Amino acid sequence: MSVELYVVQFLTGLANAASLFLVACGLSLIFGVTRIVNFAHGAFYMLGAYLAYSLTIRWQTPVGFWLALLVAAAIVAVLGAVIEILLLRRLYRAPELLQLLATFGLTLMAEDAVRLIWGPEDLVGPRAAGLSGAMTVLGRPMPVYDFVLILLGPAVLGLLWLLLHRSRWGLLIRAATEDRDMVGALGVNQTWLFTGVFALGVFLAAFGGGLQIPRDAVSHVMDLSIITEVFVVVVIGGLGSLTGAFLAAIIVAELNAFGILILPGISLVLTFLIMALVLVLRPFGLLGKPLAQSRTLSHRIHGAWQPLGGVGRSAALAILICAALLPLVLGEYGLGVASEVLIAVIFAASLQFLMSVAGLDSFGHAAGLGLGAYGAALSVQHFGLSMEAALLIGPLASALFAAIAGWFCVRLSSIYFAMLTLAFAQIVWSIAFQWVEVTGGDNGIVGVWPSAWASGATAYYWLTLGCTTAVVLLTRHLTFSPFGYALRALRDSPLRAAAIGISRQPVQHAAFVISAFLAGLAGVLFAFLKGSVFPDTLGIGTSVDGLIMVLLGGFGTVSGSVAGAIVYKMASIWLISNTDFPRLILGGLIVLLVLVFPLGIVGTLQQALAGRLLAGNASVRGRT
Amino acid sequence: MTRLSTLAALLLGLSTTSQSLAADIKIGEINSYSGLPAFTEPYRKGWQMAVDEINAAGGIRGDTLVVISRDDNGKPGDAITAANELVAREGVVMLTGSFFSNVGLALGDFARQKKVFYLAGEPLTDAMVWSKGNDYTFRLRPSNYVQAAMLAEEAAKLPAKRWATIAPNYEYGQSAVAVFKELLKKARPDVEFVGEQWPPQGKIDAGSVAQAVEATKPDAILNVTFGADLVKLVREGTTRGLFRDRAVVSFLTGEPEYLDPLQADAPQGWIVTGYPWYGIDTPAHKAFLDAYKARYNDYPRLGSIVGYALVKSAAAILTKAKSTDTADLIAAARGIAVDTPFGPITFRAADHQSTLGAFVGKTAVRDGKGVMVDFTYRSGNDVLPAEADAAKLRP
The missing domain is CATH 3.40.50.2300 (Response regulator)
Structure with a gap:
């Protein structure tokens, strides 16, 4: 290998870094000011690309190409502003992750929408007029367009820097990134500041999408293929830091460009390895600062949780009895669906314990489920163990991994914690995906069926129901145990908790392991229900499903996720089975639910109930 | 309630x-x-x-x-x-x-x-x-085997000795490359595989991959990527001269699903499997x-x-x-x-x-669109292992 190769590879890496940075900087800006975890950033990127495609095929001149990109980005930015005004503006005071849920709903809708508008096929736009050739660098041809990108990256960084440091608006943005409550207190109209920043971020995303036209095909999966990568770049750089994002984009792109020279299989997991390493060494990313806690955000508007009273217990028992009697009315398929829903309940309940009780928002909960499933499948396949043994081994496998990963994770907090869990989950996923000899790779492990006694639909349903009941009872019991109180103290006020002698990391670590153990149980049941295990159980999609179920049920509740899981799982199964555009409808439904029930289904019901009690009985006021 | x-x-x-x-x-x-x-x-x-x-x-x-x-x-x-x-x-x-x-x-x-x-x-x-x-x-x-066998047969006729492979990093890509390698080596023991690239499906870093393949100086390239990855690879590879004076053998690229989106960018002279609906009489x-x-x-x-x-x-x-x-x-x-x-x-x-079976032929650009030319239909019968041998592969 020659020096020329390294130079050209470096330049190629720089071009990729510029592409990444252009999308990442918008996300970083938006998060820095509004604290929105904007999952829809990839969707805006995709929309920008689709619109730019439609315009560039009409305007195939050197000026027309760039005009098309700017016009497309401007249109998408206006759309972004409208969405911010109509949807996100209502959510700033809701639990932080709710915006993630809303923007996830938007992403689902966008995927089906582009299919409806632009058709199902991948679209390939024209190359940039005048820039389609190659330039020779040290005897090796390199696309001229790559040099444009290499220049564009620092240019955009420079322009943003000027905007942020040399204009009043930029001053306000920086102030809001630092302390947005203070900015509000000083009389700045935050509403429009947020809208402006959101639109600017969306503009950058859409422009970044358009820039891919000469390099990439435009398709309805573009959004998901970029969003995680961009998130990783933003987190490695440090949230809210543009220079950090720029640096991180260069590191990620260059390591990838050189990594494939040495280890071609590495690109699958490289970015996540880098992220894990950076976060372990620098808990706030390369150039990030500790996140200031917002003073106006009050997640938990209820008073302290109470164990269920007599009425609640009777209702829960009644629900359980009804659930146990379902085999009387349901057929084999209905029971299969019911079992799947119950497994989702276990998964969601285990995540809720981690998120709501321990205050640790995990983006990698799929690792818990997937490791349980793989643990079970491998013990059945390779060691010939029975389902009963697998029911224990699967959760233990999850717990063991959580014990190791958790040690690193609980050292971090908030979004950085979440991203490190994601990194670990992705690393596990890539092992399951690449270690074909053991895990079967993408083809998974098949032939994982239950023992004879549990193979009937009814028996398996009762088994699942038993496990679900045990898990929900256990998480509730833990929540109201001294251990649960310690977790909640740490969640609500780490400082005061430390003052009374609660040691943060061991307590949270224990919660992390317990939660993974329970998710592992869901994984085992899932594996035996489906008869097979595939890497997608470890994928990001599974983690996102878990988050949605918790948020839908009620982030601020003890067991709201039970309702969230039931509603979400049944809705998605029904929609997939009965409509041609399930994502459009499911996404719309999620957005609607977020607007109507910002506290989640159970959270809103509780509040409504409490409101009625307050109106009727003044003495209650003393407690809340 | x-x-x-x-x-x-x-x-x-x-x-x-x-x-x-x-x-x-x-x-x-x-x-x-x-x-x-x-x-x-x-x-x-x-x-x-x-x-x-x-x-x-x-x-x-x-x-x-x-x-x-x-x-x-x-x-x-x-x-x-x-x-x-x-x-x-x-x-x-x-x-x-x-x-x-x-x-x-x-x-x-x-x-x-x-x-x-x-x-x-x-x-x-x-x-x-x-x-x-x-x-x-x-x-x-x-199946994968059938496609690989058809392409390996054509590949064996080429003078190329040094081969590089580009395949998506999952079971499909892995087994396509493995079968192709095995069959080509059987037909041509003098062939060596000098480089391999495994981009993640849907996320190819085409410029870097093209450069890395180019660096191994292969005589011929086996491609298994498809869809958006193929578009990126073709564009970057063409601009960077990766495919110049090199034979390329490519899985499924002649299928309209993958060839049509490329339009005038479609590669020329690649040996592919596919479906030339416009020319089957x-x-x-x-x-x-x-x-x-x-x-x-x-x-x-x-x-x-x-x-x-x-x-x-x-x-x-x-x-x-x-x-x-x-x-x-x-x-x-x-x-x-x-x-x-x-x-x-x-x-x-x-x-x-x-x-x-499938059609094996070469790609060309006609009226600003990718097409397959010089193709023949190969029945699965011609390349599948004999039934008795195949039965032994089953559990």
Whole structure:
């Protein structure tokens, strides 16, 4: 290998870094000011690309190409502003992750929408007029367009820097990134500041999408293929830091460009390895600062949780009895669906314990489920163990991994914690995906069926129901145990908790392991229900499903996720089975639910109930 | 209480069975409709046309053929849910379909466990009929092995000695490269493989990959990427001169699904497998093409052929079988001959693989569009291992 190769590879890496940075900087800006975890950033990127495609095929001149990109980005930015005004503006005071849920709903809708508008096929736009050739660098041809990108990256960084440091608006943005409550207190109209920043971020995303036209095909999966990568770049750089994002984009792109020279299989997991390493060494990313806690955000508007009273217990028992009697009315398929829903309940309940009780928002909960499933499948396949043994081994496998990963994770907090869990989950996923000899790779492990006694639909349903009941009872019991109180103290006020002698990391670590153990149980049941295990159980999609179920049920509740899981799982199964555009409808439904029930289904019901009690009985006021 | 009533209402909704006529023969079909529309939309058109043709010609011995179709969301787990619904609630007599190999394998294992007949359409993995084959599973499309064998045969004729490979980093890409390597080495012991690239599916860093391949100075390149990755690779590779004076052998690139989006950017002179619908002049294909164009005002993709031939095969099996019992269906399917737009095929009794083949030819650009030229149809019969050998590959 020659020096020329390294130079050209470096330049190629720089071009990729510029592409990444252009999308990442918008996300970083938006998060820095509004604290929105904007999952829809990839969707805006995709929309920008689709619109730019439609315009560039009409305007195939050197000026027309760039005009098309700017016009497309401007249109998408206006759309972004409208969405911010109509949807996100209502959510700033809701639990932080709710915006993630809303923007996830938007992403689902966008995927089906582009299919409806632009058709199902991948679209390939024209190359940039005048820039389609190659330039020779040290005897090796390199696309001229790559040099444009290499220049564009620092240019955009420079322009943003000027905007942020040399204009009043930029001053306000920086102030809001630092302390947005203070900015509000000083009389700045935050509403429009947020809208402006959101639109600017969306503009950058859409422009970044358009820039891919000469390099990439435009398709309805573009959004998901970029969003995680961009998130990783933003987190490695440090949230809210543009220079950090720029640096991180260069590191990620260059390591990838050189990594494939040495280890071609590495690109699958490289970015996540880098992220894990950076976060372990620098808990706030390369150039990030500790996140200031917002003073106006009050997640938990209820008073302290109470164990269920007599009425609640009777209702829960009644629900359980009804659930146990379902085999009387349901057929084999209905029971299969019911079992799947119950497994989702276990998964969601285990995540809720981690998120709501321990205050640790995990983006990698799929690792818990997937490791349980793989643990079970491998013990059945390779060691010939029975389902009963697998029911224990699967959760233990999850717990063991959580014990190791958790040690690193609980050292971090908030979004950085979440991203490190994601990194670990992705690393596990890539092992399951690449270690074909053991895990079967993408083809998974098949032939994982239950023992004879549990193979009937009814028996398996009762088994699942038993496990679900045990898990929900256990998480509730833990929540109201001294251990649960310690977790909640740490969640609500780490400082005061430390003052009374609660040691943060061991307590949270224990919660992390317990939660993974329970998710592992869901994984085992899932594996035996489906008869097979595939890497997608470890994928990001599974983690996102878990988050949605918790948020839908009620982030601020003890067991709201039970309702969230039931509603979400049944809705998605029904929609997939009965409509041609399930994502459009499911996404719309999620957005609607977020607007109507910002506290989640159970959270809103509780509040409504409490409101009625307050109106009727003044003495209650003393407690809340 | 609300929670309870929603639950009950939804579950009751799931348990009601749909009405059907007594003389319907229902088969279930599962595919990645929402996730992979570029393939599944032409595919659906293909099988819908087949269903109507079959019923217009008197159905299955007088009974109407009904296909109940479900989306698998691109996930094996969801495919199992759909399969359960089709079998337990809709009472279908057989399952058909699927695109992804992992979905196909999951359904194949479901079929074995629940003793249901399963006719797979698209999944390419060799495991479907060999290492994880079972009595209940049959497969229509030419497998990875078949495609690799056809291409390796052509590759062996090239003077090239140094080969580099580019394949997506999952089972499909891995096994395609492995089989191609093995077969090419058998035919040409003097060949060496000097480099390999494994970009993640859908996320190829095409510039870096092209550069890395170029650095190994191969005489020829094997490509297994498709879809958006292929577009990126072709664009970057062409600009960077990767394909200049090099032979390229490429899986599936001649299929309209993957060649058409490239338009004028389509590579020239690549040896590919595919479906040149514009140049096949057999009567069987002409009849199909005319009917398809008349009905949909669009040209067929390979997905259309798969969908059409899949339902024709299912109908042939149902017509031949003594009853719709799984055992009778299996007995009927073993060795059955079916007419398809590509000509007659048989489902081999030994490994349940059909002999449907593919077209092998070279790519060219004509009127600003990618096309296949100098192609020939190769039946699966020509390249599949003998039935006795194939049977040994099964568990």
